[in-house]
Amino acid sequence: MISPLTTRGFFLLIGGIFLFTWFGLVVLPWSYLGHLAPIQEEGSSDITPWDAPGTAHQGEHIYAAEGCVYCHTQQVRPASSGADIIRGWGTAKDDSDDKAPPIVRRTYPRDYIWQGQVFLGNSREGADLSNVAERFTDAASLYRYLYDPYILNPHSSMPAYHFLFIERKISGLPSQDALALIGDDAPPAGYEIVPTDEAKSLVAYLLSLKKNYHLPDEKGPVPATPATPQP
Amino acid sequence: MATSPPTIATQGYASTDPELAAIDSSVRWPVMACFLTAVHWMVVGTFFLVYASSLSHPQDTFPILGLFVSLSDNFSMFTYGRIWPAAIDALVYGWATTGGLGLAIWILARTSHVPVRSPATLLTAVVFWNLGIAVGLIGIFLGDSNSVEMLEFPSYAAWTLWLAYALFALWAVVTWLSRRPGHDHVAQSWLLVALFSFPWLFGGGSVLLDGKPLAGSGVVQELISAWYVHGLYTLWFAPLGLALLYYLIPKMSGLPIRYGTKTQVAFWTWIIFAPWTAVHDLVGGPFPAETVSTGLILSGLIFLPVALIGMSLVGTAFEAEKKHGSHGGIVFPFLTLSAACFVLAGIAEQILSIRSANELLRFTMFRECNLFLWLYGFFSFGLMGGIYYIVPRLLDFSWRSATLIRAHYYASLYGILLVIAMVGFGGFMQGLALENPDPQVTIDIADQNALNFHIASTLCVSLIALGSGVFALHLGWMLLNWVNIRVRANRLASEILHEPYEPEGPAAAVKKEVGA
Numbered sequence: 127m128i129s130p131l132t133t134r135g136f137f138l139l140i141g142g143i144f145l146f147t148w149f150g151l152v153v154l155p156w157s158y159l160g161h162l163a164p165i166q167e168e169g170s171s172d173i174t175p176w177d178a179p180g181t182a183h184q185g186e187h188i189y190a191a192e193g194c195v196y197c198h199t200q201q202v203r204p205a206s207s208g209a210d211i212i213r214g215w216g217t218a219k220d221d222s223d224d225k226a227p228p229i230v231r232r233t234y235p236r237d238y239i240w241q242g243q244v245f246l247g248n249s250r251e252g253a254d255l256s257n258v259a260e261r262f263t264d265a266a267s268l269y270r271y272l273y274d275p276y277i278l279n280p281h282s283s284m285p286a287y288h289f290l291f292i293e294r295k296i297s298g299l300p301s302q303d304a305l306a307l308i309g310d311d312a313p314p315a316g317y318e319i320v321p322t323d324e325a326k327s328l329v330a331y332l333l334s335l336k337k338n339y340h341l342p343d344e345k346g347p348v349p350a351t352p353a354t355p356q357p
Numbered sequence: 358m359a360t361s362p363p364t365i366a367t368q369g370y371a372s373t374d375p376e377l378a379a380i381d382s383s384v385r386w387p388v389m390a391c392f393l394t395a396v397h398w399m400v401v402g403t404f405f406l407v408y409a410s411s412l413s414h415p416q417d418t419f420p421i422l423g424l425f426v427s428l429s430d431n432f433s434m435f436t437y438g439r440i441w442p443a444a445i446d447a448l449v450y451g452w453a454t455t456g457g458l459g460l461a462i463w464i465l466a467r468t469s470h471v472p473v474r475s476p477a478t479l480l481t482a483v484v485f486w487n488l489g490i491a492v493g494l495i496g497i498f499l500g501d502s503n504s505v506e507m508l509e510f511p512s513y514a515a516w517t518l519w520l521a522y523a524l525f526a527l528w529a530v531v532t533w534l535s536r537r538p539g540h541d542h543v544a545q546s547w548l549l550v551a552l553f554s555f556p557w558l559f560g561g562g563s564v565l566l567d568g569k570p571l572a573g574s575g576v577v578q579e580l581i582s583a584w585y586v587h588g589l590y591t592l593w594f595a596p597l598g599l600a601l602l603y604y605l606i607p608k609m610s611g612l613p614i615r616y617g618t619k620t621q622v623a624f625w626t627w628i629i630f631a632p633w634t635a636v637h638d639l640v641g642g643p644f645p646a647e648t649v650s651t652g653l654i655l656s657g658l659i660f661l662p663v664a665l666i667g668m669s670l671v672g673t674a675f676e677a678e679k680k681h682g683s684h685g686g687i688v689f690p691f692l693t694l695s696a697a698c699f700v701l702a703g704i705a706e707q708i709l710s711i712r713s714a715n716e717l718l719r720f721t722m723f724r725e726c727n728l729f730l731w732l733y734g735f736f737s738f739g740l741m742g743g744i745y746y747i748v749p750r751l752l753d754f755s756w757r758s759a760t761l762i763r764a765h766y767y768a769s770l771y772g773i774l775l776v777i778a779m780v781g782f783g784g785f786m787q788g789l790a791l792e793n794p795d796p797q798v799t800i801d802i803a804d805q806n807a808l809n810f811h812i813a814s815t816l817c818v819s820l821i822a823l824g825s826g827v828f829a830l831h832l833g834w835m836l837l838n839w840v841n842i843r844v845r846a847n848r849l850a851s852e853i854l855h856e857p858y859e860p861e862g863p864a865a866a867v868k869k870e871v872g873a
Binding site for chain 2: 136137140141143144146147148150151152154155156158159160161162189190191192193194195196197199201203204207208209210212213214232233234235236237238239241243244245246247248249250251252253279281282283285286287288289290
């Protein structure tokens with residue numbers, strides 16, 4: 127045993143150091159960030175940020191199962207830290223006002239309050255997805271990208287996700303969701319390629335990823351407001 | 358024919374100290390079970406890693422890649438996002454942790470000078486531990502992963518692992534508590550910290566992040582995840598590996614640890630500062646600025662323990678190599694490399710604790726460099742050296758071929774050191790593009806910069822896989838030979854024992870008649 131400490135002293139000290147680390151790294155930040163409420167403007171019933179639809183929440187599970195987080199981040203660092211803003215990952219169109227300049231900002235803890243599971247990520251083999259719904263505005267283009275990334279980007283190192291789609295015989299009218307594919311990817315005549323439920327919820331999730339609103343946090347720390355009970 | 362009673366002579370590999378030999382034989386099967394399954398997971402994990410790593414290339418780099426890519430495109434099991442975590446988890450839990458448990462019980466029993474009572478308990482724990490890993494990996498392949506780094510195993514597997522671990526660690530601590538008075542060793546403190554931290558980390562991480570995520574907590578999940586991953590490096594792998602080095606380096610070289618009086622300072626400063634390396638994953642992210650700043654200062658202070666431990670262990674190892682010549686033997690260089698990689702890992706952490714360097718390297722391959730330094734560099738070299746040293750003592754039987762050990766050594770040496778260099782330098786090149794202030798530079802350019810390093814690292818990981826294959830086959834060969842010789846020795850023993858009772862001459866004829 128190290129040192130003149132008794133066994134009990136040794137374990138107490140080790141336990142104390144662990145508690146100190148746990149408190150500093152997790153408990154203290156948790157007390158600031160654990161129960162952030164959305165912002166409600168006075169005289170309005172709108173809250174910011176707004177929750178995503180249920181299918182998007184189901185999509186989180188597909189995002190987790192397929193391990194998207196191992197190549198994609200969902201966090202935009204401030205302009206003072208890294209080049210995320212320069213890469214355009216923090217840019218979103220302001221929906222509330224067509225003439226307003228685009229919103230360019232970092233992400234704040236409040237941006238993530240509605241997500242069941244948060245995927246900030248630690249690797250950027252692929253682009254940041256904080257505002258992916260600004261770059262892919264419709265489901266069809268996302269389906270096509272997931273089915274075969276090389277069509278849109280020949281340099282892509284992203285794997286194709288054929289297994290999120292099924293090829294089936296067209297009976298009657300072609301499906302609305304059927305992918306418009308050409309060349310090698312096109313299905314044989316009389317067949318169509320359609321997304322599975324997993325693909326649909328994953329795309330719903332991706333389409334919910336945009337930070338096209340301002341937060342008061344941009345002007346500095348927001349004083350803690352009494353948390354409203356969240357559904 | 359000889360009629361002297363047979364004695365099963367020892368092969369001369371067991372400890373000559375009868376007390377240590379008794380301890381070794383008490384832990385023989387649990388430790389062997391740990392090592393055998395660990396080596397199995399090392400092979401599995403490294404092959405997964407080769408596959409995962411090769412998926413990041415353009416399709417025409419290698420001939421077999423077409424097959425890999427079409428598997429990945431068409432079957433969810435083979436997609437990168439499932440294979441990569443499966444590979445890392447197989448290595449972290451299957452290889453490193455299982456092997457580490459074997460090391461822990463062996464060192465604890467030996468330094469405490471007591472044989473382990475009822476080793477079947479430990480064996481049961483090892484069986485369930487491995488079951489948990491297998492179930493967890495299947496869970497990841499079937500899409501049950503929750504994508505929380507290093508906690509991807511679904512909760513049912515995590516619980517099995519936790520309980521199996523608790524049983525094992527409890528037994529280890531019981532052994533330590535019944536230690537003979539006066540037998541204290543610095544390795545014990547490191548082992549106790551490791552045995553104590555793992556259930557805390559794994560239990561806390563699993564309960565808070567597995568299964569249903571914490572509602573309304575948002576980014577707190579990522580704080581816990583960072584605490585867990587870096588806790589695993591600094592409070593589980595580091596203490597386990599250091600315990601092995603503090604025990605084996607003096608034992609194998611016959612030299613005392615240099616600067617032995619500084620060991621205490623190194624120990625306490627390490628466990629205070631090292632877990633704060635967690636904030637390296639938080640810089641610039643949506644977290645309180647004061648947490649990150651405090652953490653960077655505290656984690657920056659790990660240069661203290663790293664320097665002290667490096668001077669002690671690397672210093673002693675180099676001195677031993679000089680004293681004994683030819684790098685101190687066949688097995689000793691594994692330990693030297695492990696000690697050197699500990700210092701390198703400390704330097705990598707140190708680099709990440711500098712804010713501007715962290716901003717450059719934050720999202721690049723450099724993170725893999727950090728992981729590989731801990732897992733492959735520091736811990737695997739130590740564990741491999743440990744297995745080479747311990748197994749002959751447990752079985753009283755030698756390794757079959759020095760050439761195979763050398764082949765494994767050189768494959769690991771070049772594979773591991775080069776992969777670390779490749780992902781480290783590749784991360785730097787990738788970072789230069791990713792964080793370029795010129796808006797024209799896109800992420801595709803960063804990927805192009807990284808590409809050749811990805812290809813190089815696939816080749817290096819293949820070399821590691823080759824080495825671990827040699828290692829596994831050698832271990833299997835040794836075990837088969839051992840079983841074979843034991844069976845033959847037993848047969849011989851029974852033949853000799855029966856001989857005097859075998860009637861000869863007329864009596865034999867009588868016996869035959871009676872028998873018929």
